[in-house]
Amino acid sequence: MLFSRTRKRAVVSTATATRVARVDGFVVRPGPARVVLLRLGKVSGHGTLLAWEDVQGFGPDAVTVATDAVIRPPRDDLEQRAEDNTLEILGKRLLSEQGTELGTVTDVDFDPETGAVISLITKTDTVAGQRLIGLGGYAAVVSA
């Protein structure tokens, strides 16, 4: 499933059967590359992060959670940077570990069952997710 196809998807609480937020973005971490958090918008509380473990189901029409109580503020520096959007992978420059720019990440294909990143997509190439070794404020770095 592509990130681009799932943005703005509704987050629904199964406890109350109501829409509690929408998906604004994804936080990816390397080694092995996976989605660790969802960034949410249109939330009612003050938190905007949803840990992948707290996602009940990532379906074609909605993301379900047991309760909106699992939506929370950042817990550490990394999560703070994620919330501030500095670690957003979409639009990030893609660098090889040899220091050559391979393009800009335009989309990411992931497994909605596990959160595993299958591939990073640029205008001209598709790079296997397991090659992602780092993701920082400046670049996503992939192994040779």
Added chain:
Amino acid sequence: MITPAPALVLRASELIGRPVVTLGGELVAEIKDVVFEHAGGRIAGFTLRNPGLFSRSRKDALPWAGVHGVGRDAVMVADETVFIPAKELAPRKQARKADVLQDRVLTDNGRDLGRVVDVVLHGGTSLEVVGYEVQASETLGTAGQRVLIPLPDTMAVSGEHLIVPAAATEFVSEDLAGFGAAVDAFRSRLREEAS
């Protein structure tokens, strides 16, 4: 799929201003200057400055051994722990940029090929000095022009001169395109002669 990048050959001076990026994807510095080792004409490392327009130079430096990879767009390091104090990079007064760049290249049969104006690197993750760019002397027939001279993979270290095998004059290039192949051809010739 991305095909492996072709062998990357570049001048050391091209690295000035290039971003220094960790494998974690963070921009941590920019290359300020290249520091050469006097003996042997190798590279000791790089001095650094902070990224940005009004960048200040820094007291730490990137030693040659701390470089993970060098490419067209960035110098890659594992993380910031590879940096060392700048004064450790160049402990002796001789270890300054100007030195190797003024040195003359001599062949082992005593011909002066010219004055070094830049050092040519093989980039990627197997970083290596593969040649010198020299202001050619009369010996080369292209006197006054800048030409590239390949280096053997092991070289006699001299304090005063940079000495290359005489056969190097047969593998001189005028530009970087094709110089990587010239280096390979020169080195395989040396190996044939040695065996």
